[in-house]
Amino acid sequence: MSKSKTMQERNKATWIWYPGDFEVWLGNIFNNRRTERGAMFPPFWKQDSHYVTVEFSKTFHLEKEETINIDCEGQFNFAIDGKLQFPAHSYTIPAGEHRLNLKVWNQATPPALYIEGDTIHTDSSWMATYEDKLWIDENGIAHGSGIYVPAASWYFDSLGTPPSCFHLEREERRPVCCHSMITNGMLYDFGKETFGYLKVKDLRGTIHVYYGESREEALDKEHCETLDRLESETAWDCIANSKAFRYVYIEKETGADYSEVLMDYEYAPQDLKHSGSFNCSDDLLNKIWEVGAYTMDLTTREFFMDGIKRDRWTWSGDAIQSYLMNYYLRFDTECVKRTIRQLRGKDPVTAHVNTIMDYTFYWFKSILDYYQYTADINFVREMWPRMVTLMDYVESRLNEDGMAEGQPDDWIFVDWVDFPMHKRGTLCFEQILLMKAMETMAVCSKLLGVKTDYRVKSEELRNKIKQTFWSYEQKAYYHAIEDGKINKQITKFPNMFAILYGLAYEEERREIMQSVMLNPAIDPITTPYMRFYELEALCKMGYHKDVLKEMRDYWGGMLREGATSFWEKYNPEEKGAQHLAMYGRPYGKSLCHAWGASPIYLIGRYFLGVEPAQPGYEEYLVKPTLGDLEWMEGDVPTPFGKIHITMNQKEVTVYSDGGRGTLIIGDRHINIPAKQEIKMSL
16 A cells, blocks of 8 residues: 655656545545445535546657557547647657647546656656646647646556556455354354455355444344345355454345355555564553554555444544554555545535534644654645635634634534533634644645744634633633633543643643643543543653553453454443443444554654654654563654664663664763664663
8 A cells, every 4th residue: 555666666657647536536435335234324524526527738858759658547638739639549749849738537537647658658747637727829838727736646557557446455364263043043253353345155045144343243133233135146255345343143044055154354555564563561561552553454444444343434533543653553654645635625615524623623733743754745735725725614614702613514523421511612622723723734834935824823822722711720721611601611621632732831731730631530531532632641741650551451441351453432330232332322332443543652652752853754752761661662664764662671772774863861862873773771
């Protein structure tokens, strides 16, 4: 999935298309695979479509005539210096300077173009436009209102691999055991949570298939979330739609039979040689890291998805956490970009991302995070126009005080909570996220050399948040303004984000830790989603031992309940099948959910202690912390390779494949040269 290209590869022909259209098209397929009880279940937000006509253009100077071969996904016309050519797939271009223009139309899949010649070939140096008002005069000069942008490409580098043929890899797997049930059914156990396509060999007649992330779910024919009915007389049958499951229960109608049940495990290939790793003196923590990594791999697909069984959609709030975990596990930057593009969709903006106001704000920050870890300014430049129009939409809906307030068509999510908490009015939590979104706009505009007033706006909002919600008496941020009055409820949500997003000064951060984050009277967080931020805030404030205890209790608690991937939510007070229920349904909870893999990020960022100090790890910091561990070792992937850290109670060793690093232990600093092992005694 994530492939870097050598200079020779970049000089080869590749398929090109209009930026973002591949992701929009693929995302529509991806997001509409969800089923409930056999019925398709599309997302409830607006789905955009690719542009059906796209024009591609580039000027070449040829020392001699050259023959080119053209293919496309769709139908095309071809103009040389503004003159249309008779339809063909092979043309000879005369020597000299010539402007080539090709219009491709395709209603079904994104219009894509592939040209191959000695020196003329399609790549991302071509320009693309969807504007139909553009025309070219007899001198090859463009007129009208068409806007050209650099064409998009990825790794579709041969004529036989067009974008519409993209698919993930598959690997056949067998169940680890099967059990005869009281009825005429069989229960198959694949050993752990998995994802893919069920295969039934030598099927005759009709069978009914019931999937379950748990044994209880698979055997509950009336309430399991996903099921299938298969009718066939062919030698092999592979159920067309992928499913998430560990258990599969199959019942046969009269006269039906089959010989064997298998599955095609579907996965996104990853570069394991350049992946993150972790091992330490605590076997439970090692298992937590291992299961977290498996959870991430299961939810890393064409895009980063949330839960592989139920939602199977791209959600911005889930995705931003997946990106951060990914930077410390696989460093699959292509999947990050695909997901960001797909979530944003196209203009005009008519609703928040996923219809959720907070998820719009996370979307902005995800671009800043991506740049910090990769230094990919071209992606920031690509997304900037869509950042501007989305922020215009956000600002058009601010209240008279310049704050974000939910409108009737908005979903204010924050988190799933088990305690009373109003989500109406002007929430402090939302203003902090908006402040960070505006700061992102300010940073990105500066990177691109664009003059904006987002820095001023973010500072003005910062001051309003402090003046409106901070309680000097409670040493905490209040929850919201409702009906013109302050709601003095205190929750962890705005307070931990005040720590993470730099809203609180050092003294205020210490006060928040005592009055809120470590205060047992404050309602607890029960989802891994917000535990991600809660534990990050504790790490930032130096409570690493407390974080290790929370990991062992919370994620270790899921393992003790038999988890083979981490869940959407965990409440240690629940027992047995109660752990499977959510949304008023006995098996509504996802037992493999992306935001459950939080320890991957927390361990890499705050225990191995690696972070980019300059974009793309040109400079980086290593601030390892053992907490209560005796020793630990691990790798953090970067654009130039890996950073390896080994630490025990006596010394720290660091080796890096590149970049300029600094090892920090207390007030001591030591430079880390590339490809040279350094040690520091403790």
